[in-house]
């Protein structure tokens with residue numbers, strides 16, 4: 330109701346802000362306040378650098394709408410661009426630039442991109458990547474969500490829920506998968522496509538005596554990440570259990586290295602530092618399907634970004650090479666840190682035995698996984714079908730679903746909004762009347778999300 334009131338109340342206002350050209354044409358002013366525009370949008374005082382506004386002009390000479398891409402010619406871009414006129418109307422900001430070009434920005438579009446720390450955090454968590462939540466073994470039953478195969482295949486909401494949980498906790502289980510080696514294909518296709526490796530598009534995990542990979546043995550499989558010797562390491566591992574062992578053992582061990590790394594940082598900072606700094610050479614050499622391979626990649630066990638956030642974990646005892654390119658003393662200390670890391674991963678791990686029909690899906694660059702030893706017999710041969718998918722594809726699918734379903738920070742969805750409106754007004758939502766929708770949504774403060782596709 331309140332939204333309707335807002336629509337009826339067409340307050341028409343326009344204010345003109347004149348600015349003088351205060352710039353040197355050689356260098357940008359060092360005075361930040363001279364370099365940006367102050368503007369009040371939907372009650373908030375926001376600032377936008379002139380150079381950014383000009384760079385992001387949405388007119389058809391500067392921006393290709395269907396390609397959603399910037400096309401302005403940067404070789405002709407004036408780094409000292411300034412405005413000669415700024416006009417604020419009800420929903421838009423009109424800027425006339427010193428070179429005569431004119432830009433029109435929708436208020437919602439601008440607000441969605443505002444430079445406030447609060448807005449940037451919200452954008453990061455809702456659109457870029459959901460914030461990850463770390464856990465230890467005792468939390469596992471609470472954090473490992475279960476999803477139905479048919480629902481994931483048929484319903485976007487179920488697909489979103491599965492991928493969202495996977496990205497936040499690094500693990501999520503699909504149940505009730507048909508008993509077929511090809512059943513996993515439909516799950517992968519819901520996301521996009523697999524990451525092919527030298528072990529194939531998919532792989533069968535079964536006990537094989539003279540194998541090219543220790544995962545194909547029934548003995549204890551030490552905790553590890555898969556394929557750390559790939560620079561473009563597979564992001565997510567999907568393991569469909571077709572036949573589980575009836576014997577003792579065969580359980581998966583899973584641990585969240587983000588939890589372990591936090592623990593080490595607090596309690597063993599020296600060892601933590603070594604694992605974040607010393608580059609190890611990960612390697613896999615052999616032949617698979619007549620294809621010779623010689624893979625090497627160097628990285629620390631714990632890879633950090635410039636904010637000290639973990640971007641990737643690489644850990645595998647069988648696939649750790651013997652070349653260590655550091656000094657002798659560091660090598661000895663590194664081994665001690667490596668031993669501690671493995672021990673802590675065991676201490677904080679969850680033990681979990683999948684059943685036929687389960688697809689265990691986990692973040693391969695965050696969790697360590699392992700498997701206890703088991704024994705096959707002639708009528709019971711443990712068999713899993715595995716596939717990899719990259720995080721690029723998963724985050725991409727999540728973002729598409731987020732936009733499609735209008736799931737935002739507060740999880741207020743379009744159907745909730747429409748239910749708040751009188752039936753005669755609902756058609757506006759259905760036909761996606763942009764102005765109407767914006768006004769409604771801005772009122773409840775979720776335009777930041779929907780402005781994405783304005």
Ligand SMILES: [Zn+2]
Nearest residue numbers: 386388390391
């Ligand atoms: Zn333009």
